[in-house]
Amino acid sequence: MRGCTERLRRGTKGRTCALPEQQLPLHLSYEPDDYLCTWIIPDGKGGSAELPGHLEVAPQRAPRGSVYGSIPLERDASQEGVVSISFPQVVEVPALTGTLANGGSVVLLGARITYWSMGQGNLSGSAALLGKGRESFGRPSSKAVSDHASSEPLISSVKFQVTGLDSILGTAPIKSVQTPGMHPDNPKGLWSANLDLEAGGEWAEEGVALSVGYDGRMRAMDAYEFRLAFSPVATFTMGQSVPLRTVMDDFVEPLRRIVSIATGKSQALTYVAVELEDRPGLHQVFGTGITQCPFASSSEEIRSGNSAVRIAADGLSLLDLVLKWRQYASVHHPLVETYGSMLHAGDQHPRSRFLLLIQALEGLHGHETQEEYSKRKADHLSRRESVIAGLEDQVDRDTMKFLKKSLSKSPPASLDSALNAMVSGLPVDTMDRLAKTSLVTEAMSEPPVPTTTASALRVVRNNLAHGNRGYEAHKLDKAVGILELIVRGHSLRILGCPDHVVERVFNEAQA
Known part of the structure; x- marks a missing residue:
């Protein structure tokens, strides 16, 4: 595929990649396509062989390819001079390297080679890293490439882009403009722009640095066109190099999820490039979930993608938010784990979504009140033992056995109280909005006739979870929209955002 025409959804609007002659500031070094290459294939004896093949890379898909020629095969034990070979044969290596026909390099991570015949095999991998050649005539040597075949390369930095990154940053790259039409005293032939050289942010903490800003492109040496364009980008620089999987799971994906929560929309990962620990230069990453469709910022998209978080104006550290998210994920925080898993499942x-959002709120309440609950449980057990001891000589053996079995060892807990606490625990109370939804009014009109909004939501949750009955999708959807605002608000709260940031989640949803 040459040129990107994919439309990325951002609410009801989308971004379309520019035509090649309108190259974006952030653009692909390699377009999704099929590339001829020479693979450095392990021969099973500690050495390697250079064999021709191809590599196929596509948006949002794991890379794959082929190899052919005198492929190294494992032979079965010979019997009476007869040699046999069994198929398929599978070889797995952490990293398979090669050189592209255009002189570039490729590292296929998590590589799996499947040989189906004497002269051909199929390749697959978790990700492909494509870099530019830096040896004579731009072609890296076989030895330089094969040095990386035995282990997965480590990443020292990652440059990437997610949609909505410019919205959460909250600063524009152009501070002001001057045109003839803005003021009668302006020169008639002058069009100018003043750039904001600080339209970004840099943070460092826990051995990791994060910078967010804009890549710019200017078309000025053209007598018929004058153009400025900017693409938002983020770069993590690791103090200690780590595998690609760690980079994606611990840094890139948390930032993407934070942007999604801040904007209330699932955001796409459009571009990823990494720098390897021992090889200078960026290597473009192809793999699952990367759209390969970078974009340039526009005022229209910023207005349509309002963000509750505006890093610059709010004085927040985006790196601090990412590290907190990573910390919560490492301890399986119920809100981060439950809501995080559904953020991109549009x-x-x-x-x-209703069941998961209720579960997220219930889990968050339990997590934040676990000390109080532990004390209640200890008091409950003490009283239970006291009651049983007091009845020991007053009831028969069967009755005592029944009491010991029936009296719970845990104090009563209610979803109603959890929902009430979670809804009222934010700067904006949305219980009245929930009460007006058709889902709640319907639940309150039917047996067991709940009397509060929280109890109505509990009844709906129980009916759905136990398969007692269902509800119309449009009624659920209205309640889900409000519940998601509540969960988004709590997500920003536990990440350390101040109340006025949390309030924006609800204020902008009503705008």
Whole structure:
């Protein structure tokens, strides 16, 4: 595929990649396509062989390819002079390297080679890193490439882009403009722009540095066109190099999820490039979940993608938010784990989203009140033992056995109280909005006739979870929209955002 025409959804609007002649400031070094290459294939004897093949890289898909020629095969034990070879044969290596026909280099991570015949094999991998050649005539030597075949390369920095990054940054790269039409005293032939050289942010903490800003492109040496364009980008620099999987899971994906929570929309990962520990220069990453469609910022997109978080104006550290998210994920925080898993599943049925959002709120309440609950449980057990001891000589053996079995060892806990606490625990109380939804009014009109909004939501949750009955999707969807605002608000709260930031989640949803 040459040139990117994919449309990225951002709410009801989208971004379309520019045509090649309108190259974006942030653009692909390698377009999704098929590339001829020479693979450095392990021969099973501690050495390697250079064999021709191809590499196929595509948006949002794991890379794959082929190899052919005198492929190294494992032969079966010979019997009476007869040699046999069994198929398929599978070889797995942490990293398979090669050189592209255009002189570039490729590292296929998590490589799996499947040989199906004497002269051909198929390749697959978790990700492909494509770099530019830096040896004579731009082609890296076989030895330089094969040095990386035995282990997965480590990443020292990653440059990437997610949609909505410019919205959460909250600063524009152009501070002001001057045109003839703005003021009668302006020169008639002068069009100018003053750039904001500080339209970004840099933070360092726990051996990691994060910088967010804009890559710019100017078309000025053209007598018929004068153009400025900017693409938002983020770069993590690791003090200690780590595998690509760690980079994606611990840094890139948390930032993407924070942007999604801040904007209330699932955001796409459009571009990823990494710098390897011992090889200078960026290597473009192809793999699952990367759209390969970078974009340039526009005022229209910023307005349509309002963010509750505005890093610059709010004086927040984006790196601090990422590190907190990573910390919560490492201890399986119920809100981060439950809500984080559904952030990018935009096609989920409202039934599933309702159950997951209720679960996230219930889990968060339990997590934040676990010390109080532990004390209640200790008091409950003490009283239970006291009651049983007091009845020991007053009831028969069967009755005592029944009491010991029936009296719970845990104090009563209610979803109603958890929902009430979670809804009222934010700067904006949305219980009245929930009460007006058709889902709640319907639940309160039917047996067991709940009397509060929280109890109505509990009844709906129990009916859905136990398969007692279902509800119309549009009724669930309205309640889900409000519940998601509540969960987003709590997500920003536990990350350390101040109340006025949390309030924006609800204020902008009503705008």
